[in-house]
Amino acid sequence: MLTLNKRTNRLETEEYHFELQDVDSPNLFRETFPYTEIPKISFNNEIAPMNPPDQIWITDTTFRDGQQAMDPFTVKQIVQLYKYLHKLGGPNGMIKQSEFFLYSEKDREAVDKCKELGYDFPQITAWIRATKSDFKLVKERGLKETGILTSCSDYHIFLKLKKTRREAMDMYLDVIKAALSQGIIPRCHFEDITRADFYGFVIPFAIELMKLSKEAGLPIKIRACDTLGFAVSYPGASLPRNINGIIYGLTHHAGVPSSCIEWHGHNDFYRALANSTNAWLYGCAGINGTLLGIGERTGNTPVEALAIEYAALRGTTNGMDLSIITEIAEYFKNELKYNIPQNQPFVGANFNMTKAGIHADGLLKEQEIYNAFDTNAILNRPPEVAITDRAGLAGIAYWYNTQLSKLKNAQEKLEKNNPSIVKIKEEIDNLYKDGRITSLSHDELLNLAKKYLPQYI
Numbered sequence: 001m002l003t004l005n006k007r008t009n010r011l012e013t014e015e016y017h018f019e020l021q022d023v024d025s026p027n028l029f030r031e032t033f034p035y036t037e038i039p040k041i042s043f044n045n046e047i048a049p050m051n052p053p054d055q056i057w058i059t060d061t062t063f064r065d066g067q068q069a070m071d072p073f074t075v076k077q078i079v080q081l082y083k084y085l086h087k088l089g090g091p092n093g094m095i096k097q098s099e100f101f102l103y104s105e106k107d108r109e110a111v112d113k114c115k116e117l118g119y120d121f122p123q124i125t126a127w128i129r130a131t132k133s134d135f136k137l138v139k140e141r142g143l144k145e146t147g148i149l150t151s152c153s154d155y156h157i158f159l160k161l162k163k164t165r166r167e168a169m170d171m172y173l174d175v176i177k178a179a180l181s182q183g184i185i186p187r188c189h190f191e192d193i194t195r196a197d198f199y200g201f202v203i204p205f206a207i208e209l210m211k212l213s214k215e216a217g218l219p220i221k222i223r224a225c226d227t228l229g230f231a232v233s234y235p236g237a238s239l240p241r242n243i244n245g246i247i248y249g250l251t252h253h254a255g256v257p258s259s260c261i262e263w264h265g266h267n268d269f270y271r272a273l274a275n276s277t278n279a280w281l282y283g284c285a286g287i288n289g290t291l292l293g294i295g296e297r298t299g300n301t302p303v304e305a306l307a308i309e310y311a312a313l314r315g316t317t318n319g320m321d322l323s324i325i326t327e328i329a330e331y332f333k334n335e336l337k338y339n340i341p342q343n344q345p346f347v348g349a350n351f352n353m354t355k356a357g358i359h360a361d362g363l364l365k366e367q368e369i370y371n372a373f374d375t376n377a378i379l380n381r382p383p384e385v386a387i388t389d390r391a392g393l394a395g396i397a398y399w400y401n402t403q404l405s406k407l408k409n410a411q412e413k414l415e416k417n418n419p420s421i422v423k424i425k426e427e428i429d430n431l432y433k434d435g436r437i438t439s440l441s442h443d444e445l446l447n448l449a450k451k452y453l454p455q456y457i
Contacts, residue, residue, distance in 0.1 A: 005252075008051070018207060018253060021200030022166040026154030029195060029240065033230075045236040048248035053258035053285045056314075058306045060085055060098040061264070063110070064127045064147075065300055066290035067101075070338070077336065078110040079117075081291065084328045086119045088307060090319030093121030095303065096286065099147055102126050102137040111141050125187065130175045138184055145185040147223065148175060152202050153192035165201050173208060180216040187221040189264070194230040198239045198249060206254035213260075221260045222250060223288060226275065229268030229298065233278035243275050247282040262286035267298040276301045277309055291328055292340065292347055304328065304346050323380040346379065353384040354395070387440045389432035396428070397421050400449060403442070406456045420452040 005012050032040050062081060067073055073081070082098065089095030100114075101107040114124055126146040128134035138146045150172040151157060157168045172188070179186040188209060196202050206222060213220040224246055231243040239245050243263070250256045263279035263286070265272040276287045293302035304325040311317045329347035332338040342350040352375045367374075367383055376382040382402055385395045393416035400421070401413045414421060427448060428440065450457055 008049075012252075018199055018203040020165060020169060020204040021197065022164055023154075023197075023200070026158035027197050027200070028154060032238075032241065033195060039230060039241075041232055041234070041241065042238040043234070043236045044238045046245065047235050048242075048244040048282060050244075050281050051248070051251070051283045052281050052313075053283060055259075056280045056285050056287070056310065057094055057096045058089070058303060058310070059096055059262055059286050059288045060122055060290065060303055061127075061288055061300065062098065062290045062294065062303070064099045064101055065264075065296065066294040069295050069297075069299065070336070072106070073110075073336075075106055075110045075113055079113045080331065080335075081328075082114045082119075082122070083117070084324055084331065085122050085291070085303070086117075087321055088303070088324040088328070089121050090317070090321055092319040094307070094310065094318055094320050095122045097125050097145070098122035099125045099127050102128070102134075102141060108137075108141065111143075115142075127189075130172055132175055132178045135178060135182060135184065139182060143184075145187055145221075146179065147187040147189050148172075148179065149191060150176075150188040150205075151191040152205065153196040154201075155195055156192050157201075169201070169205055169208070172205070173212070176209065176212060176220065180212065180218055180220075183218070185218055185221065187223055187262070189223045189225055191225045192227040193224045193246060194226050194228070194241050194243075196240055198246065199253075202240075202246075203249055203253050206250055206256055210255050219257075219260050221262065222256055223262040223264050224250070224279075224284070225264045226266055229266040229271060231265060231271060231275045233271070233275055243278050244282045247279055247284045251283045258283050258285045260285075262288050264288040265301045266295065267293065267300065272299070272301040273305050273309065276306060277313070280313065292332055292338070292344070294338075302346075308346065322378050326379050326381045350386075351375075352381060353386055387428065387445060388438075389429060389436075391428075393417065393421055393425055396425055399445060400453065400456070403445070404449060404453070404456045414453075423452050424448050 002011050002013060032042060063078055085095050085098055100111050102111065111124060124143060126138045126143050128138065128146050128148060130149050151161065157163055157165055161168055176186045176188065190202065193202060209220045209222065230241050232241050233243050247261065250261055251258060261284045263276055263284045265275045279287060287301060287306055289301035289303040289306050291303050293299040307320050307322060325346055329340060333340055340348055342348045345351055352371055354370060371383045385391060385399050387396060387399055397414045397416040397418065401407050407413065
């Protein structure tokens with residue numbers, strides 16, 4: 001049968017009608033996931049077409065998935081982080097939603113306090129189990145949307161739920177119908193989609209959801225969850241690991257609108273951001289992440305990285321305030337006592353810091369040589385130099401030019417051959433000759449300035 005795809009404006013052949021394959025035993029894809037070996041990446045050389053949606057956005061799960069990996073946030077901390085999400089996302093709601101637990105009194109109080117702020121974005125949504133009794137919590141908070149756990153791999157259906165595929169699907173559909181009957185938009189979390197039988201369960205289930213959506217006149221969303229970070233974005237890679245094929249299949253075979261698809265990735269194999277970007281490029285509108293990438297095991301896709309990636313892909317921030325990223329990092333470090341890895345992009349201490357003298361010499365001449373972008377203007381974070389025995393004259397001069405208030409805005413800067421800089425370097429070199437191994441602190445460098453550069457203090 002030929003049909004005109006209104007999205008691609010092409011006549012396309014509908015070759016197969018996908019129905020649930022209710023198998024007797026689980027398909028665990030043992031050739032791909034042998035368990036006693038590293039998971040395999042296979043290729044079938046089928047190339048999905050790149051098809052980015054007109055609009056793409058970010059959603060947040062810091063207070064649900066993210067918080068599971070940290071000491072519980074206080075209500076005050078949740079409210080402050082929610083404010084940061086609002087500021088980062090900007091007036092156009094680039095961070096469209098944020099999901100919350102509802103099970104404890106503290107969770108519910110946090111939702112109420114965040115609602116009192118009156119923000120349109122991020123919209124507050126819930127997350128519940130696939131049980132009807134949990135809907136009471138959603139209704140009590142007056143929320144319009146909730147995530148529902150609808151695990152889709154045989155690992156979860158057979159081994160965890162102890163059900164058949166038919167039993168699992170019927171249970172999920174029953175709960176989703178209950179949500180629709182109460183006017184609540186269900187967001188179905190397709191847990192472990194990258195180990196699921198894509199054509200035997202995922203697509204048939206998605207088709208049934210789209211039928212229910214049409215009958216109810218309400219959107220049903222699908223969050224494709226790469227629960228163990230197995231997804232790959234290599235062209236021609238095989239399902240169920242190929243994210244390009246997953247998103248293409250949901251939009252093309254199941255007819256799920258791009259606006260109703262989210263990608264939720266984990267970073268177990270260092271692929272969270274790359275996979276999320278490919279989800280955008282292949283037809284997924286929403287990417288789900290957490291602040292600083294916090295989350296179970298290796299964490300989720302970082303929200304701040306998605307904000308930067310959006311600007312790179314679309315050539316605009318669309319109202320996002322990227323300088324808030326630095327404030328968020330400081331809050332995590334100082335208030336939440338979270339140890340941010342020093343080499344973590346955008347938020348780590350070493351992100352735009354150099355310790356090499358030759359790099360510092362480049363920064364002293366022109367920041368753009370060794371700084372990826374104007375981090376001072378965009379992130380409110382000027383490039384830095386760590387002062388050790390390897391910083392050299394250039395590194396020392398750069399440090400004082402950027403740290404001393406009388407030099408920051410001055411037309412005339414200290415050059416690396418300035419006699420005072422030479423004397424400071426000599427004193428620093430002597431420290432390391434005597435066995436020092438750590439970099440100099442801010443206070444130590446200021447004390448050297450008082451001794452050798454008193455006119456600039």
